Amino acid sequence: MQPPQDSSHPISGSGMLSHDSPDSKTPTRSSPSELHGSRAEGSQATIVEPPTILTLNIASVEDVPPNGGYGWVVAVCALLMNANTWGVNASWAIFLSHYLFNSTFPGATQLEYALIGGLSISQALMISPIQSKISRHFGTKMTLLLGSLLVSAAWLTASFATQIWHLFMTVGICFGWGMGLVYITAAAILPQWFSSRRSLAVGIASSGAGLGGLFYSLLTGHLVQQVGIEWTYRVLAVVTLVMNVASAILLKDRNKMVKPVQNSFNYRELGHVEVLLIIAWGIATDVGYVVLLFSLPHYAESVGLSQTQGSIVGAMLSLGLAIGRPFIGYYSDTFGRINMAGSMTALCGILCLAIWMPAKSFAVLIVFAIPAGAVTGIFWGTCTAVIAEVVGLKRLPTVFGIICVALVTPTTFAEPLGLGLASASGYLTSQIFVGCLYLLGAAFVLLLRTWKITEIETKATLENLDIDSGGLRTKPVGWLKLEKVFAWQRV
Structure with missing residues (x-):
């Protein structure tokens, strides 16, 4: 011996x-x-x-996920939570269009209305450190139930709004906090249940944002015309409360087996190039996503379509998201999660430049909205699977929290920026802006891909030399090489 x-x-x-x-x-x-x-x-x-x-x-x-079983119940719960957070948030595009054309609050500016939509998303991300503390001290279910109550309370109190700042406090801040507690908690739990089917499960769950967006866009557009703004908000409050609470009760985590790192904010993660590349990808695509999501119905009306047609175009964007996410997840497991994330990000940029720019009719906008919907929110549909692939399950909650905090400022001012560009020089500028942002995001994913390929090769070299790294992280060296960019590999 x-x-x-x-x-x-x-x-x-x-x-x-x-x-x-x-x-x-x-x-x-x-x-x-x-x-x-x-x-x-x-x-x-x-x-x-x-x-x-x-x-x-x-x-x-190392813990081996069941890769199915009760994990599919968790996936369905995550789908419903996405539908009743991100999905119902899409209905703000209908409210925004109504407010802009009817001047509901005298003296309110277009910038103020636009800030509310961006604020709801940024607040959902900003609450990430608080979500981590609440989840660590009170558990997953209490965090989800608290978020569910805040989401419902936001829509209920918005029905009594008489001034624009009331919407800032309700739809902007309160709903944003509730959405963050629900979405971030569920997003970090779902990957714990899957290994080889992880991207498929995440794709199915994230399709809930599209299903919810489709359902709530059509429902909101109908209710606003039939019962008015106030009762529309109240209906949303009741439906979201029932669905989110039921999902929170059924959802289970595997924290005892996985033992994830639950630091609320570990600034040292910003020292890793792979984390910075994911953040850069998220900033570029999230700004484009917010501008497209909230601007498309208003753009439809600006080219002469009716409010009903505008709401249908917005609903088709959500339909595309619902159809596309599971397929993207399935093929991500087959062809590589980073490969699919980068190619779909680039595809969204091409669709914006090739179809949205010349679209002036209802039919062409429908043709654009469905495929664009499948890829427009690609970051949120693939980021947890990509993060798990790059940093592992144990670091996933911490890194995901860091990324959410980094996206707060861009998402807050994304829609005001988009509407500002549209007001100053027309929607053509906004369309070019969104398309170029997605192409830039694809470039960052391409760099992340070269980093991952180099890391895999480095680990393989150490194993061939029979060198034990002692469990320490392997730092890829020389990953910024041209041959790495065009290397064909499943990652």
């Missing part, structure tokens, strides 16, 4: 001794006195007590 290394040798984060090897022999049992004597002699020790080895090996076994 080979003599073990010094007892001060570090133990990796997974719990394995870095000097363990598969061909090491099983040591013989030693008495406590012999073990004590061997520790005193330092490097001359040759006997290690088996229970110590057994404990470390058990701790080192």
